[in-house]
Amino acid sequence: MHIASCITVCTFPYTLNNIEIYLICFIFVIITSFTKYRGIFKSIHSVDRITFGAEAYPVGVLIATYCFLPLDKDAFIYGMLVGGFSDSMASVIGKYYKYKEIIIFGQKKSFGGSLSFFITTVIISYLFTFVLGVELNIISIIIIAFILTIAELVQTFGIDNVTIPVLGGMTLNYFTYVT
Numbered sequence: 200m201h202i203a204s205c206i207t208v209c210t211f212p213y214t215l216n217n218i219e220i221y222l223i224c225f226i227f228v229i230i231t232s233f234t235k236y237r238g239i240f241k242s243i244h245s246v247d248r249i250t251f252g253a254e255a256y257p258v259g260v261l262i263a264t265y266c267f268l269p270l271d272k273d274a275f276i277y278g279m280l281v282g283g284f285s286d287s288m289a290s291v292i293g294k295y296y297k298y299k300e301i302i303i304f305g306q307k308k309s310f311g312g313s314l315s316f317f318i319t320t321v322i323i324s325y326l327f328t329f330v331l332g333v334e335l336n337i338i339s340i341i342i343i344a345f346i347l348t349i350a351e352l353v354q355t356f357g358i359d360n361v362t363i364p365v366l367g368g369m370t371l372n373y374f375t376y377v378t
C-alpha cells in the first residue's frame with residue numbers, strides 16, 4: 200500500500216496544482232483517521248504496534264508539497280520515493296530478518312531494516328543521477344542515505360512518514376546545489 204500510494208503521489212506535480220494536493224491530503228487525513236477509529240480497512244491499520252503512519256503520510260505529502268512545489272519537482276519526487284520505497288523495504292526486511300533489534304521509544308527497530316533502508320536510498324539516489332540528470336557524486340549519495348537512515352531509525356509511531364519526504368528533498372537539494 201505504501202509503495203502504491205508513493206507512486207501515485209509522484210504523479211501529483213504533473214497532474215495537480217498545490218491547492219488540489221492540499222485538499223486531497225486533508226481529505227485523506229480525515230478518511231484514515233475515521234477508518235482507524237471505526238475499525239474499517241484493517242489491512243491498513245492492523246499493525247502490531249502503536250502508529251500514526253497512515254494519518255501522518257498525507258501530512259508529509261502536504262508539507263513536502265508546500266516546501267517544494269511547483270518549482271522543485273525533483274526534490275518532491277525524491278522525498279516521496281525514499282519515504283515510500285526505502286521505508287517499506289526497512290519494514291519488510293526488518294520484520295522478516297529481525298537482525299540486531301533495538302528498542303527506541305518502546306518500539307522495535309532493527310539493524311537489518313536500517314541497512315535495507317540505506318541500500319534502497321542509495322539505489323534511488325543513484326537512479327536519480329542517471330534518470331533525471333541530478334548531479335550527485337557517490338560520496339554525496341552515501342551521506343544522504345546515511346542521514347535519512349538515521350532519521351528513519353530514531354523516529355517511531357509512523358512520524359517518519361511526515362519527516363522523511365521533506366528531509367529527503369532537503370538533503371537532495373543541499374547536496375545538489377550547495378556542495
